[in-house]
Every structure is written in C-alpha cells, then in structure tokens.
Amino acid sequence: MNKSYAEQFYYLMKLGRVFELRAKEEYMKGNIGGFLHLAIGEEAVHVGAVLGFGKGDIFVHYREHVYALARGMEPKNVMAELFGKVTGVSKGKGGSMHLYDPKFNFYGGNAIVGAHLPHAVGTAYARKYLGDTTGVLAAFGDGATNSGNFFEAINLAATWKVPVLFLCENNYYAIGTRIDRASPFTDLYIKAKEYMPVKQVDGMDVFAVFEAVREAKEYIETEGKPYFIEALTYRYEPHSMSDTGDYRSPRELKIAKERDPIEHLKRVGIERGLLTEEYINFVDNKVEQIVEEAVRFALESPEPGEEELYNDVFCEVCTDVIS
Amino acid sequence: MLYREALNKALDEMMEKDESVVILGEDVGFYGGNYKVTEGLYAKYGGKRVIDTPIAENSIVGTAIGMAIGGLRPVAEIMTVNFSLLAMDQIVNQLAKIRYMSGGKITLPVVVRMPQGVAKQLAAQHSQSLERIFASVPGLRVFVASDATTAYYGLKFAVSIDDPVIFLEHELLYHEKMEIEEEKNFSPYRARIKKEGDGITIVSYLKMFHDTMKAVPTVEKELGVSCEVIDLCSINPLDVSTIANSVKKTKHLVVVTEEPKTGAYADEIIYRVIEDTFYELDAPPLKICGEDVPTPYNRKLELMSIPTPEKIATEIIKWGKKHGI
Numbered sequence: 001m002n003k004s005y006a007e008q009f010y011y012l013m014k015l016g017r018v019f020e021l022r023a024k025e026e027y028m029k030g031n032i033g034g035f036l037h038l039a040i041g042e043e044a045v046h047v048g049a050v051l052g053f054g055k056g057d058i059f060v061h062y063r064e065h066v067y068a069l070a071r072g073m074e075p076k077n078v079m080a081e082l083f084g085k086v087t088g089v090s091k092g093k094g095g096s097m098h099l100y101d102p103k104f105n106f107y108g109g110n111a112i113v114g115a116h117l118p119h120a121v122g123t124a125y126a127r128k129y130l131g132d133t134t135g136v137l138a139a140f141g142d143g144a145t146n147s148g149n150f151f152e153a154i155n156l157a158a159t160w161k162v163p164v165l166f167l168c169e170n171n172y173y174a175i176g177t178r179i180d181r182a183s184p185f186t187d188l189y190i191k192a193k194e195y196m197p198v199k200q201v202d203g204m205d206v207f208a209v210f211e212a213v214r215e216a217k218e219y220i221e222t223e224g225k226p227y228f229i230e231a232l233t234y235r236y237e238p239h240s241m242s243d244t245g246d247y248r249s250p251r252e253l254k255i256a257k258e259r260d261p262i263e264h265l266k267r268v269g270i271e272r273g274l275l276t277e278e279y280i281n282f283v284d285n286k287v288e289q290i291v292e293e294a295v296r297f298a299l300e301s302p303e304p305g306e307e308e309l310y311n312d313v314f315c316e317v318c319t320d321v322i323s
Numbered sequence: 324m325l326y327r328e329a330l331n332k333a334l335d336e337m338m339e340k341d342e343s344v345v346i347l348g349e350d351v352g353f354y355g356g357n358y359k360v361t362e363g364l365y366a367k368y369g370g371k372r373v374i375d376t377p378i379a380e381n382s383i384v385g386t387a388i389g390m391a392i393g394g395l396r397p398v399a400e401i402m403t404v405n406f407s408l409l410a411m412d413q414i415v416n417q418l419a420k421i422r423y424m425s426g427g428k429i430t431l432p433v434v435v436r437m438p439q440g441v442a443k444q445l446a447a448q449h450s451q452s453l454e455r456i457f458a459s460v461p462g463l464r465v466f467v468a469s470d471a472t473t474a475y476y477g478l479k480f481a482v483s484i485d486d487p488v489i490f491l492e493h494e495l496l497y498h499e500k501m502e503i504e505e506e507k508n509f510s511p512y513r514a515r516i517k518k519e520g521d522g523i524t525i526v527s528y529l530k531m532f533h534d535t536m537k538a539v540p541t542v543e544k545e546l547g548v549s550c551e552v553i554d555l556c557s558i559n560p561l562d563v564s565t566i567a568n569s570v571k572k573t574k575h576l577v578v579v580t581e582e583p584k585t586g587a588y589a590d591e592i593i594y595r596v597i598e599d600t601f602y603e604l605d606a607p608p609l610k611i612c613g614e615d616v617p618t619p620y621n622r623k624l625e626l627m628s629i630p631t632p633e634k635i636a637t638e639i640i641k642w643g644k645k646h647g648i
C-alpha cells in the first residue's frame with residue numbers, strides 16, 4: 001500500500017462524511033427534499049471499492065453520494081442535484097437517488113432495489129462485444145440479494161461469462177427488517193458461491209476493501225468472469241431521513257461506531273506511516289471548505305426552467321406529429 | 324384519527340373476526356409498515372399472521388395466490404405501487420386469470436394494497452399513479468380510498484369478498500387527520516356524491532378528490548354555478564349511473580385524475596359517461612390530468628407535472644368561460 005492511496009482514502013472518506021452530514025442539515029432546513037439515504041459509517045466500502053476498482057462502469061443503488069464523490073464527480077454538482085438545481089448532475093430532475101454521469105462511467109443511483117444488477121450485466125456484455133474487456137462494478141445492499149433481479153443477474157453473469165464485480169454492502173438491514181428475518185443465512189456470499197468466486201471482507205477497513213476489490217477486478221478482467229464480494233458494514237443513520245431507525249438498539253449502534261472506518265483509517269494510517277497529523281488536519285479543513293462552497297453553489301444556482309418539464313423525455317421531438 | 328389508522332382498524336377487525344386473514348409484505352411486521360398501516364398488528368397477532376417478507380414483490384403476490392389456494396385470505400402490502408411493477412406477472416397473468424381459466428373452480432380472495440401517486444420530491448421511480456393499468460386487466464377489482472371512511476369500509480369490503488382486489492391508497496393521505504363517518508350499507512361499487520350542485524359534475528378520487536374540493540369554492544365564485552363533486556370508491560367496476568345521473572342534471576362533466584394524461588383512466592370515465600349522456604351535454608367534457616413526463620425531482624417542476632387545487636380551478640374556469648357557463 002503506498003502513501004498516496006492512504007491519503008486519497010482519507011480525503012475521500014472525510015469528504016463523503018462531511019458532505020453527507022451537511023446534506024442532512026440542509027435536508028432539515030428544507031433545502032433538500034424527497035428521500036435522502038445517507039451512507040455515514042459505510043465510507044470505507046464506497047471509497048475502497050471505487051479506488052480499488054479503478055477504471056470501469058459503476059452501477060449503484062440509491063445510497064450513492066459517496067460513490068459519486070469518490071468517482072470524481074464534483075461535490076458542488078452533486079450537492080446541487082440534491083437541491084434540485086439545474087446545475088446538478090442530473091439537472092435537478094433526479095435528486096439524491098439518481099446521480100448519473102456517463103463522463104464518469106457512473107450510471108445511478110437506482111431507486112428500485114435490485115433493478116440495476118441486470119443493467120451491469122448487460123453493460124459488461126456490450127463492452128465485451130465492442131472489444132473492451134474493462135470490468136463493471138455493481139454495488140447493492142443486503143436486502144437486494146433477496147430479490148429476483150439479484151439471482152437472475154448472477155446466473156446471467158456466470159452463464160454469459162462477463163466481467164461484473166457484484167459488491168454487496170451488508171449493513172444488516174433492509175429498512176427496518178434485519179437480514180435474518182428475510183434470509184435463511186446471514187453470510188450473503190453463500191448466495192453466489194456456486195456461480196463465481198466469492199469473498200467476505202471487513203467493510204470498516206478501507207485497506208481490506210480496497211485490496212479485495214483490486215484483486216477481484218484483476219480476476220474479472222483476466223478471466224472475463226464475474227466475482228462476488230460481501231463487505232460487512234453498518235449505516236449509522238436511519239434508512240432515510242423519513243425513518244426513525246428505532247428498530248436498532250443504542251447499544252448496537254454504539255458498538256458499530258466503535259469501529260468507525262475513518263477513525264480506523266487514521267489510526268492504522270499513522271501507525272504504518274502512511275498518514276501524518278498534518279495531512280489529516282489539512283484535509284479536515286479542506287473538505288469543510290469544499291462542502292461549504294458546494295452548498296453555496298447549490299443555493300445560488302437557478303432552478304430548472306419551466307421548459308425543462310418536457311425536455312429529456314425523448315431525444316427527438318416529433319414536431320410534425322405533435323402540435 | 325389518521326387515514327392510515329382507519330386502514331389499520333379495518334385490518335385489525337378483519338383479522339380479529341377471521342383467522343384465515345393474514346398480512347404479508349416488506350417491513351409490515353416487526354417494523355409496523357413503512358407507512359405504519361400495520362402498526363401493532365404484529366404484536367397482537369404474531370409473525371405467523373403478520374408476515375415479514377424479503378424484498379421480493381413478485382413472490383409476495385405469488386405466495387399470496389398460493390395461500391389463497393391453500394385456504395387463507397391474504398392481504399399483501401406492496402410498499403408502494405412503483406414496486407408492483409416487479410409483481411406484474413403474478414398480478415396480471417396469475418391473480419387476474421386463474422379463476423377464469425379454471426372455469427370458476429378456483430377463487431382467489433387476495434387483496435393487494437399499496438399507496439400510489441406523487442408525494443413530495445421522491446423522483447420518477449417513486450412517484451407514479453398506475454390505476455389505468457390495473458383497471459384495464461379483466462379479473463381484477465380496483466378500489467380507491469380517498470378518505471378514512473372509504474379506507475375503513477372499503478378495505479373491510481375488499482377483504483371480505485372472494486375476488487382479487489387491487490386496493491389503492493395515496494401516499495400523501497396517510498398522515499391526514501379525518502374521521503370515519505358511520506355508513507350503514509357501504510358498498511365501494513357506489514360512487515359517493517360528496518357535494519351536491521347543479522352546474523358542473525366533477526369526478527375524482529384519492530388525493531385529487533381533496534384537491535378538487537379545495538378548487539370548488541373558486542370555481543363556483545368565478546363561474547357563478549354550483550358544482551357536484553363525486554368521489555369514486557371503485558374504478559373497476561365503475562359506477563357509471565351515479566355519474567351519468569348527475570351529468571343529466573348539470574349538463575357538464577369534469578374528470579380529475581393525477582396520472583399522466585395519455586391513456587389516463589379519466590378517458591374511460593369520460594367515455595362511459597358520454598355513452599349515456601351525449602345528447603344532454605352542453606360542453607365537451609373536461610379532463611384534468613398530469614403531464615406526460617416521468618415525475619421530476621425538482622419541486623417546481625414536480626408541481627407543474629400534476630394537477631393542483633389552483634390548476635384545477637384555473638382549468639375549469641377557463642373551460643367554463645369558453646363554453647358559456
């Protein structure tokens with residue numbers, strides 16, 4: 001592990017955390033609407049996965065802000081999307097759950113649990129068809145592994161032999177339902193192990209996630225086949241801003257927070273000489289500024305104009321047919 | 324009482340009365356339901372009767388069908404109508420057709436309850452009205468509940484009949500305060516005249532019923548006529564005669580629904596009523612619906628995409644003036 005990776009981990013995880021804490025505040029002020037799903041506590045998975053994966057298409061579920069930021073999407077354009085502004089990555093039409101930007105090979109933000117898994121398989125097929133062997137990353141929650149889409153997608157990926165990395169973020173809950181109430185076993189890699197190589201990693205340890213994803217990426221691209229990683233993690237916040245989260249005990253939450261991924265990174269990073277106090281302080285200040293600036297940008301940005309209502313429904317407007 | 328509590332009371336009473344009634348769906352048990360409709364029922368009836376399911380909509384409806392074949396009366400909750408699209412095979416190919424294909428030998432007393440509509444900035448995949456789809460499938464009863472009274476009586480009725488019922492609620496109504504009005508012989512097959520009038524008949528349901536009621540005072544003031552407002556409790560079957568009788572009196576028909584305008588269920592209502600009243604109409608019927616766009620996240624655009632009390636009033640007034648009301 002080289003120093004620059006550890007620094008990037010810290011920068012992006014801290015950026016993700018500060019960005020989301022601020023998004024929460026802005027939601028409470030009424031500047032952000034709809035559903036807001038925060039990934040606080042899960043940053044090691046999101047950042048470790050994006051950096052470990054490197055080049056390639058990414059498909060994620062609705063808890064995707066940190067993925068987008070780690071991928072390099074501008075904090076100000078992501079924040080503006082949350083604010084529903086025209087300067088947002090989806091012009092204010094998608095919101096928090098629908099961040100898209102093909103420039104960054106980033107395809108959502110999908111609000112239908114499991115729906116993006118076949119998309120990832122299809123995209124991997126298309127890339128291969130067109131002579132590109134780069135892998136595709138599909139990230140999803142534990143709850144999604146109970147959906148038909150999941151089983152159909154792993155079966156297809158293995159049958160078609162396409163390079164998809166299935167990354168399951170097991171945070172133990174699908175809204176208020178704990179995994180053991182919805183699945184006969186709680187080690188979710190079991191669901192994929194007859195189809196592809198599988199691995200379970202500590203999702204609170206960014207180094208572990210990064211290494212596992214990097215190895216898996218190499219495997220899917222050299223073998224041209226899928227791979228499954230289960231990252232054990234925890235979301236500190238309720239499912240979304242409209243959930244109370246009272247199905248989890250304070251003790252459970254406290255135990256999870258004791259393994260905070262950012263604190264872990266700081267400790268290990270300093271121990272191994274990969275991070276310095278100065279760098280950490282520098283980043284802590286820097287991300288505050290970036291997020292502050294992103295909020296200012298979002299606040300000052302204009303709303304989409306009325307013409308935007310019908311823009312983007314189709315590529316072509318059939319003016320000769322429709323008056 | 325809240326709208327959601329009226330639904331809860333209906334479920335509770337039906338479960339109390341009949342042990343074969345069970346509930347299944349995502350988060351309905353231990354968690355109490357995403358919109359708290361099933362709150363308390365898990366504690367009262369246990370996990371055998373209030374069944375938490377994985378995220379597997381097709382199998383929620385599929386197993387409900389199997390349960391009905393096996394002798395139960397399942398009430399399936401699909402968290403929102405948007406996810407019913409993952410259950411369309413079970414709803415359309417199975418639930419709606421098995422009785423007919425078996426020559427009437429198999430009955431499926433299954434209720435599929437779910438909220439629909441545009442709430443607030445939930446974006447396109449979470450903001451849809453799909454009643455037109457369900458209403459167009461032969462073999463499904465489609466009920467809609469605009470208030471606590473129809474929620475309570477309508478849901479009890481749905482659970483008590485032996486036919487499959489799609490029971491549609493609206494996301495924005497759950498936390499509305501309202502009371503159950505005592506009804507002696509409630510039937511969802513009869514539309515309710517919620518306000519009498521003799522100048523314009525306005526038909527709507529779910530949230531649009533409330534928005535229509537809000538628009539009516541402005542319309543009446545501007546046009547100087549009174550409106551008769553009809554609320555539907557069932558859209559399939561449709562109570563054509565109540566609407567047609569009203570139109571024979573008012574000579575004017577307006578239908579308000581939230582769904583995108585192309586192919587909206589409003590079309591069916593208008594056509595069925597016109598068949599009966601064509602020569603008595605003084606103006607072409609007015610249809611007020613949503614725009615033909617996926618629902619945008621931005622609040623301003625979102626409000627442009629659906630009818631609001633202000634838009635309903637403006638459109639009716641414009642139409643009324645054009646046609647000499």
Ligand SMILES: Cc1ncc(C[n+]2csc(CCOP(=O)(O)OP(=O)(O)O)c2C)c(N)n1
Nearest residue numbers: 063111112113141142143144173174175406
């Ligand atoms: C098909 C479908 N069914 C239900 C929902 C409602 N829903 C949204 S998130 C969610 C839980 C998903 O949990 P999980 O996959 O573990 O992801 P997490 O939220 O924990 O990141 C549910 C049931 C949905 N969005 N899509």
Ligand SMILES: [Mg+2]
Nearest residue numbers: 141142173174
């Ligand atoms: Mg989860």
